[in-house]
Amino acid sequence: MNILAPSPAELTRGRAATPIAFIRAIVTGYRSRGMDPASALAQAQISAALLDDSAARVTAAQMELLSGVAMQALDDEALGWFSRRLPWGSYGMLCRASLTAPTLEVALKRWCRHHRLLTEDIVFTLTQRGGLATIRVSENTELGELREFCLVSTLRYLLGYACWLVDSRIALTEATFPFPAPGHADAYAYLFAGPARFAAEPASICFDARYLALPVRRDEKALQAMLQRALPLTVRQYRRDRLLVHSVAQLLAAAPAAAHTAEDVAAQLNTSVRTLHRQLKEEGVSLQKLKNEVRREHAIRLLLQTRKSVKQVAAAIGFDSEKSFARAFREWTGVAPSVYRTDAGPAP
Template identity: 60%
Template structure:
């Protein structure tokens, strides 16, 4: 398989659930399967997997043909645009906490089959689902419903704050299905089965983040919203790149983690955690930017070492000389002398 080939990780059970929704409404999934390039014979293979692209295609086709964004989960249809309406009701919230609370409350107004609740206990936040009646006649439709609703709100939450929210845990009130290993892709963090309710848990610090999207961005997102549910969210730009740029261009405003985090609309704790997820630390990035600035000044100017130290962000010449020797094995003067051609 080519290195760029899409990974088939979505279990065939979810496609079977969509086919069951067609049967419930007395319709045939032939066209939707064809659009997603899923052969009817594949449906009988319990071990088969499809790609995120195929899942997106068959989900959208089914939602439109059945006029039900819930795909048969609930006792009544959710017409096309229902989940977009929930997003619109949340976009004006000042923080993620209020946006999620609104989404959960309004979801109950359009589908009272389930009740979603945002809860916080200490440093952990959880979104739980209480089942008020049997979902989709049980079985595959129930699993598909619980997984999809949680991935829907998680994907929207990540998009609203433009940050991937890693999960501490996902849990479900059913036994491990034959495709349980697929949950490692469906949800970041460990997954537990045979629990009392379906839920996802994450660091409560994310709830304090301000929303970073506006109505214009929402309109654009809703034109192609399904990937938020089908794929794990990725930031538009890596945080490491954004931090590096701020350190290089706004030196006076980025002395401490709190000031830098404020510029990025993050909490200091979230800043450190997300940098760690990308394999970096704030101190290492500071050192990288300082070393680059100091090296350039040593090579391209004749400024005294004390001025280079100050321009590179050090409080005094002594701390700069100690750091520079740790980076290069040389003092700033030795580095400049060896790198500068002698007359």
């Protein structure tokens, strides 16, 4: 998996947010094999004395380098979590097996199925219900003191890989973990953006099922480049959300007569106004364009399927006057509302 490593200058750059508990877990993997982690810690510029400070944190680059060195030294990409080693390249194989999937749903199902070929100590399952998709982890063996690190790492890597596959942020509605909230629980907000619930069986992540229909956007060349620095997938946060346009349109359609300011829409989608405008622009639309489309479709529906007057239709989609509505409708369709209704035939 991880071939290229952060440069020495990168190691301590940026915010130190990775809990020392995860570093201790890697050290445990070394010691369980009768190996000394001193050289790996030194390469990552992590003092051994830091391991005794439960409040200590390291940077993502330090974590990346230590993990990569440990995986190669132990010849185990699972870092000692499971009853058998996962030799170097195991997770790369999982990535490659799902790369040719047409959609994220197929890719995730392949990942879950093929992961069982590596180990059955933990098993991933993907389910859908009520418009939500959930990836759950079943534990079939005692993971001991490596439990938290194992569950967090595998779920976060799978989430990161899924985001990379479809080149989109996947907003989580919830992440659950089957252990009490640790002292470093604040770090989970960075690893799993969204609500986190502890002491909740089983470990899982839940998200809007519409993400599953997104097409896979990566190819073999992109995979080769990604695998050279795969571990940043476990901490990288994508800015773009390819479901944002759908989410905004759905919100607007639920109340077509409302004003729907950028501030209101952003607040309801749990994002900033700046991010809202930027992501809509990246998708080639604007908030005003989406508002016009929703109002247009609702107006046409009311004109063709009801006997409401043009004035009543105008009010129903948020216009203060019949005149301003007629002007806007003419811009949308090329004809006046009354003409549109007449040409389409009588309402039922």
